[in-house]
Amino acid sequence: MTSPRDIAPHPLAKAVSYSSLSVSPTATFQSPPSSSQGGGFMAGVLAQSAAAAKQLKPFNTEDVKILLLENVNQTGRDILKGQGYQVEFLKTSLPEDQLIEKIRDVHVIGIRSKTKLTAKVLQEAKNLLVIGCFCIGTNQVDLEYAAQHGIAVFNSPFANSRSVAELVIAEIITLARQLGDRSLEMHRGTWNKVSSKCWEIRGKTLGIVGYGHIGSQLSVLAEAMGMSVIYYDVATLMAIGTARQVPTLEALLEEADFVTLHVPETPETKNMISAAQFEHMKTGSYLINASRGTVVDIPALIKAMRSGKVAGAALDVYPNEPAANGDYFNNGLNTWAEDLRGLNNIILTPHIGGSTEEAQRAIGVEVAEALVRYINQGITLGSVNLPEVTMRSLTLDERDHARVIYIHRNVPGVLRKVNEILAEHNVSKQISDSKGDIAYLMADISDVKTEDIKDIWASLDSLKSRILTRVLY
Ligand SMILES: NC(=O)C1=CN([C@@H]2O[C@H](COP(=O)(O)OP(=O)(O)OC[C@H]3O[C@@H](n4cnc5c(N)ncnc54)[C@H](O)[C@@H]3O)[C@@H](O)[C@H]2O)C=CC1
Numbered sequence: 001m002t003s004p005r006d007i008a009p010h011p012l013a014k015a016v017s018y019s020s021l022s023v024s025p026t027a028t029f030q031s032p033p034s035s036s037q038g039g040g041f042m043a044g045v046l047a048q049s050a051a052a053a054k055q056l057k058p059f060n061t062e063d064v065k066i067l068l069l070e071n072v073n074q075t076g077r078d079i080l081k082g083q084g085y086q087v088e089f090l091k092t093s094l095p096e097d098q099l100i101e102k103i104r105d106v107h108v109i110g111i112r113s114k115t116k117l118t119a120k121v122l123q124e125a126k127n128l129l130v131i132g133c134f135c136i137g138t139n140q141v142d143l144e145y146a147a148q149h150g151i152a153v154f155n156s157p158f159a160n161s162r163s164v165a166e167l168v169i170a171e172i173i174t175l176a177r178q179l180g181d182r183s184l185e186m187h188r189g190t191w192n193k194v195s196s197k198c199w200e201i202r203g204k205t206l207g208i209v210g211y212g213h214i215g216s217q218l219s220v221l222a223e224a225m226g227m228s229v230i231y232y233d234v235a236t237l238m239a240i241g242t243a244r245q246v247p248t249l250e251a252l253l254e255e256a257d258f259v260t261l262h263v264p265e266t267p268e269t270k271n272m273i274s275a276a277q278f279e280h281m282k283t284g285s286y287l288i289n290a291s292r293g294t295v296v297d298i299p300a301l302i303k304a305m306r307s308g309k310v311a312g313a314a315l316d317v318y319p320n321e322p323a324a325n326g327d328y329f330n331n332g333l334n335t336w337a338e339d340l341r342g343l344n345n346i347i348l349t350p351h352i353g354g355s356t357e358e359a360q361r362a363i364g365v366e367v368a369e370a371l372v373r374y375i376n377q378g379i380t381l382g383s384v385n386l387p388e389v390t391m392r393s394l395t396l397d398e399r400d401h402a403r404v405i406y407i408h409r410n411v412p413g414v415l416r417k418v419n420e421i422l423a424e425h426n427v428s429k430q431i432s433d434s435k436g437d438i439a440y441l442m443a444d445i446s447d448v449k450t451e452d453i454k455d456i457w458a459s460l461d462s463l464k465s466r467i468l469t470r471v472l473y
């Protein structure tokens with residue numbers, strides 16, 4: 001099997017194919033699968049505009065193996081299949097042992113929030129070039145390990161933000177009016193008409209913890225419904241509308257009627273809301289968590305709700321989440337699950353914050369396009385763990401060109417060595433950038449014969465600074 005991580009050892013396979021694509025390197029790549037013709041230009045291709053972009057690839061597209069887990073949207077599947085890649089699609093995530101078995105074989109993996117790509121899993125992924133997180137969060141991936149091994153990671157930074165913000169708006173009203181409990185009672189055949197401790201949300205204060213894409217979108221919606229908005233964030237951020245940033249989490253907890261969490265999962269946000277923070281909250285206030293399950297100490301929440309300190313809560317995320325639809329949410333998964341389920345005025349949803357048709361379709365397109373750009377052209381624009389580097393596409397009239405990609409340790413002297421290797425050829429474009437101790441270099445070289453490619457690859461790959469070498473042609 002051809003492995004793109006060591007693709008350059010096989011450049012003479014010369015399974016180059018060309019298709020006419022946009023001249024823009026950031027344009028989408030939804031061309032039909034390009035069949036693997038022998039090298040050289042095809043007559044039909046020659047008829048295209050001379051400036052048309054050449055689709056680069058280090059290997060036959062059908063050699064690119066992609067594993068998509070967690071029911072990645074059809075839009076993304078179509079784009080990847082449209083490139084001629086081999087796509088295996090599963091609706092669920094996989095237990096670690098099965099994941100390890102499968103990941104050994106693939107060049108690309110597409111996941112959502114559940115699949116944990118730890119160092120243990122990634123060290124088995126010897127062929128892996130790139131990870132697509134078809135979601136916002138990337139906490140499930142060991143980004144550092146991936147970067148150190150030249151594996152690019154992409155996500156969709158805001159395509160589901162609106163969906164989460166709308167869910168939270170629904171939950172604010174649902175909690176304020178105890179809609180969940182009334183509905184459950186009716187389903188059980190009980191009429192229970194109450195107004196005690198049911199409120200309008202107009203004039204109440206919403207406290208947003210984490211004023212990023214979701215938090216700020218929510219701020220706009222909440223103000224439109226007559227709420228006052230305060231927010232706490234580690235960064236100083238521009239307030240939208242009449243929202244107001246407060247200096248500490250405690251200040252927010254003391255003032256807010258509704259507290260909603262929109263921070264990423266990090267060591268700092270673990271148990272960010274625990275017993276001490278519940279103490280600071282107003283009696284009869286509400287808590288909403290659609291960020292990550294680790295952010296709230298759930299046994300402390302259960303205690304705060306039983307005591308009446310917290311009048312209601314909505315949870316969309318949990319420290320341990322089931323792998324598949326139909327799986328149980330019980331004490332076997334999280335020791336406190338039965339206690340949580342027994343509380344009044346608590347909305348429990350199965351991590352559906354971003355689960356709308358609009359969001360999933362948009363994410364499918366965005367992440368699949370980023371993967372195609374990376375696989376075919378080496379462009380890292382939007383990568384969350386590698387330096388962002390882009391270069392315009394080679395065009396069809398640039399014959400005998402190759403694109404060299406060299407991911408390397410960011411140490412002195414590398415560029416000199418690389419350029420010594422490339423010196424015999426004309427470097428028509430070159431760009432390099434670094435992020436921490438990882439650097440990414442792209443160079444387009446002209447006057448390169450197919451037989452030179454192997455030598456270029458081997459020379460670059462033998463440098464001490466090398467993390468990953470690819471040659472696209
Ligand atoms: N329930 C669901 O289906 C979804 C959940 N999410 C979760 O929501 C999180 C937030 O998403 P976005 O708003 O898009 O992220 P974002 O990155 O745009 O905003 C996060 C904000 O949190 C702030 N922050 C980080 N650490 C903090 C700390 N310790 N204390 C206070 N503020 C802190 C950041 O400065 C930033 O402004 C994601 O990381 C993801 O885990 C995202 C989408 C869907």
Ligand SMILES: O=C(O)C(=O)COP(=O)(O)O
Binds near residue numbers: 114136160351
């Ligand atoms: O986008 C995110 O970070 C989410 O939490 C949504 O995750 P999902 O795609 O539903 O697994």
